[in-house]
Structures are given as structure tokens and as C-alpha cells.
Amino acid sequence: MNPPLRNHGSAAPPSALENALRGAAFDTIVEVTGGLAILRVDACNVEQLAGRRVEVVELAMAHGFTHVAIEI
Amino acid sequence: MSTEYVSVMKGDHSMELVAATRERQLLDWFEQAGSVLIGFSGGVDSSYVAATALAALPRHSVLGVIGTSASYPEVQWKRARAVAGDLGLPLLEVPTDELANSQYAANPVNRCYYCKSELWSRLVPIACERGLAVVVDGTNADDATGHRPGRKAAVEYDVRSPLAEIGLSKEEIRHLSRLRGLATSDLPSSPCLASRIPYATAVTSDRLQRIGSAEDALRAIGVTGDLRVRYHGDTARVELEAGTIVTWLASENRRLALRAAVLASGFSRVVVDLRGFRSGSLNVLAGAVQDSVTP
Numbered sequence: 001m002n003p004p005l006r007n008h009g010s011a012a013p014p015s016a017l018e019n020a021l022r023g024a025a026f027d028t029i030v031e032v033t034g035g036l037a038i039l040r041v042d043a044c045n046v047e048q049l050a051g052r053r054v055e056v057v058e059l060a061m062a063h064g065f066t067h068v069a070i071e072i
Numbered sequence: 073m074s075t076e077y078v079s080v081m082k083g084d085h086s087m088e089l090v091a092a093t094r095e096r097q098l099l100d101w102f103e104q105a106g107s108v109l110i111g112f113s114g115g116v117d118s119s120y121v122a123a124t125a126l127a128a129l130p131r132h133s134v135l136g137v138i139g140t141s142a143s144y145p146e147v148q149w150k151r152a153r154a155v156a157g158d159l160g161l162p163l164l165e166v167p168t169d170e171l172a173n174s175q176y177a178a179n180p181v182n183r184c185y186y187c188k189s190e191l192w193s194r195l196v197p198i199a200c201e202r203g204l205a206v207v208v209d210g211t212n213a214d215d216a217t218g219h220r221p222g223r224k225a226a227v228e229y230d231v232r233s234p235l236a237e238i239g240l241s242k243e244e245i246r247h248l249s250r251l252r253g254l255a256t257s258d259l260p261s262s263p264c265l266a267s268r269i270p271y272a273t274a275v276t277s278d279r280l281q282r283i284g285s286a287e288d289a290l291r292a293i294g295v296t297g298d299l300r301v302r303y304h305g306d307t308a309r310v311e312l313e314a315g316t317i318v319t320w321l322a323s324e325n326r327r328l329a330l331r332a333a334v335l336a337s338g339f340s341r342v343v344v345d346l347r348g349f350r351s352g353s354l355n356v357l358a359g360a361v362q363d364s365v366t367p
Contacts, residue, residue, distance in 0.1 A: 033307075036304065039346075046322075046327065047321065050322055051318055051322070053346040069309050070346060072327050072342050
């Protein structure tokens with residue numbers, strides 16, 4: 001059994017990052033485990049998000065996440 | 073070497089000149105030691121230590137010892153054996169069992185201390201039995217900074233670190249390895265598999281096996297360069313070299329292959345880190361995870 005990671009404390013709620021990403025034209029669902037933000041996107045949007053990954057990482061870091069990853 | 077001397081050498085070749093001087097000092101160091109047992113992994117540093125020791129000393133005065141454990145993938149031991157063969161390094165393999173130590177398996181931030189204590193507790197007696205004067209490791213000058221609890225164990229067992237003592241940096245070691253024609257000169261660093269598990273999350277043989285299997289599978293489908301599969305319970309967070317992330321994610325076929333490779337290793341979820349490979353990236357998550365699994 002692997003219990004969920006605890007909230008890191010300093011990171012913003014997932015909805016805040018979700019909204020910021022939406023503002024940058026990324027339609028994603030954000031799930032937070034510890035300092036890790038996991039982005040869930042439609043398969044057809046993965047390429048676009050990967051291509052702008054630096055921008056995505058900067059947004060996530062600005063919201064207090066030390067790690068940001070995309071689910072595949 | 074004096075600071076003044078180094079500061080004079082500001083040209084393109086300054087690093088090479090400093091490195092060459094330090095290699096001479098290293099050869100002298102081994103000559104003075106007389107005989108050495110090397111904690112050998114087949115990585116960049118210990119391979120260079122072995123090559124220079126063999127250049128300075130008779131072959132019978134040098135012994136490489138691999139401490140084999142579940143914390144390292146089998147592929148690493150195969151490479152270590154091959155490197156030792158290329159160097160002509162007399163080699164011994166000794167099993168270690170750090171997982172049997174509950175203090176190690178609990179995965180505290182000083183986990184490396186327990187692992188290295190186990191290693192040196194096996195290797196130091198071998199040096200005594202064989203009359204080898206000094207036990208050495210491949211710690212380099214860059215390793216003196218950062219989080220290195222394993223150093224404490226080395227000090228306790230009187231293990232010497234000639235590369236660090238002489239001030240050889242990783243860059244210099246890679247350069248000198250190239251000059252010596254060592255196949256290890258450009259190897260990426262390969263810390264133990266336990267480093268993929270967040271602190272305070274138990275290290276178990278099953279988890280190590282899962283991580284190792286996933287990394288092997290990713291190599292098999294063509295992932296090159298630095299790679300880590302970080303353990304987050306049922307989720308594997310894959311760190312690829314930053315420059316290759318788009319290549320792997322943009323193609324659906326590649327993406328699916330990457331996913332399948334990791335899932336086949338026993339994870340139920342795969343995420344790819346968008347920042348890419350970062351050495352010690354789990355350290356910044358230290359304290360952010362908990363796990364009730366008893367090793």
C-alpha cells in the first residue's frame with residue numbers, strides 16, 4: 001500500500017495552478033502530491049504541452065511546486 | 073599547487089595543465105601508499121583510481137573489490153567486470169547486505185552512511201588479510217560539497233580518498249580518463265537505486281527491483297544519457313535528459329513505448345518530469361513523503 005504524499009505546505013492549491021495554466025492556453029487537470037504537480041492532459045495535447053515545457057515549469061515553480069510532471 | 077600559480081594559467085589549457093600536475097601527484101600518492109585496495113564500481117572515478125594505481129604500482133599491489141548488493145542494478149556489475157578486465161585490475165566480488173540493516177532500510181537522510189558502513193566493514197578486513205596498506209575510494213574534490221553522509225563511514229573505517237585529497241574535480245578526472253583512453257571517461261553518474269526512493273520511504277528489494285527493471289526497460293527502447301525512475305509509490309516519475317523530453321513525448325508511438333516499458337516493471341502510473349533529469353531531485357522533496365511499509 002502506498003499512501004498519498006502529504007501536502008508540501010508551501011505550494012499553491014492545484015486549482016490555482018490549473019487556472020494559471022488555463023490562462024496560458026493549457027487545458028489540464030492538476031493533481032498534487034507533495035511538492036509534485038502531476039498534469040493530466042488529453043493525449044492530443046501532450047505534444048503542445050511538451051513543446052512549451054519551460055513555460056509550464058516556470059508557472060508551476062511560481063506556484064511553489066518543486067516538481068512538475070505530465071502523466072502519459 | 074599555489075593559488076598564484078593557478079591564477080596565472082587563465083588560457084584555454086589551464087584546466088589540462090592543472091589536471092596533469094594533479095595526476096603526477098596522484099601517481100606519487102600511490103607510490104607512497106605502496107599497495108591499495110580499491111572500492112571499485114566501474115564508474116568514472118573508481119576506474120580512474122584503478123588506472124592510475126596500476127600505473128604507479130605493481131599489479132599484485134592493487135586489488136579492486138566490488139561490493140555487490142541489491143542497491144545496484146546487475147548491469148552495473150557487468151560493466152565493472154568489463155572495465156576491470158580492460159584495465160587488467162585484479163578483482164574480487166563481495167556481497168553486501170545493507171538491506172538487512174533496518175536503519176538503512178528505513179531510508180533516513182543519512183542512508184548512505186549505513187550502506188557505506190556495510191561496504192567498508194567487508195572490505196577493510198580483506199585489505200588486512202592480504203597485506204594491502206591502504207583502502208581507497210573514488211570520492212573526488214567535487215564530492216566534498218553537498219549532502220554526502222557516506223563520507224562519515226569512510227572516515228570511521230580509515231578509508232582514503234586520493235582524488236579528493238589531491239583536489240581532482242570530476243571534469244579533470246573525465247579529461248585525464250580520456251587521455252588514458254578509458255572507456256569510462258564520459259559515463260553518466262550512476263548512484264544506487266535507493267537514491268530513487270524518497271527519504272523516509274522504506275527501501276525494499278521489491279522496490280529496488282522495480283526501479284531497476286524500469287530503467288533497464290527504458291534503456292532497451294532507446295533512452296540514452298541521464299535517466300532516473302523516481303519512486304512515488306505506484307507512480308513512477310521518469311526523469312529524462314531535458315533535451316530529449318520533447319522527442320519522447322511528441323511522438324505517440326514513443327510515448328506509448330515509454331509508458332509500456334515502465335508499467336511492465338510493476339508501476340501502475342507513469343509521469344514524465346518536465347524539468348528533466350536533476351541529480352538529487354528527491355532531496356528537495358525530503359520530508360514531503362511518508363510511508364508505513366515496514367522493510
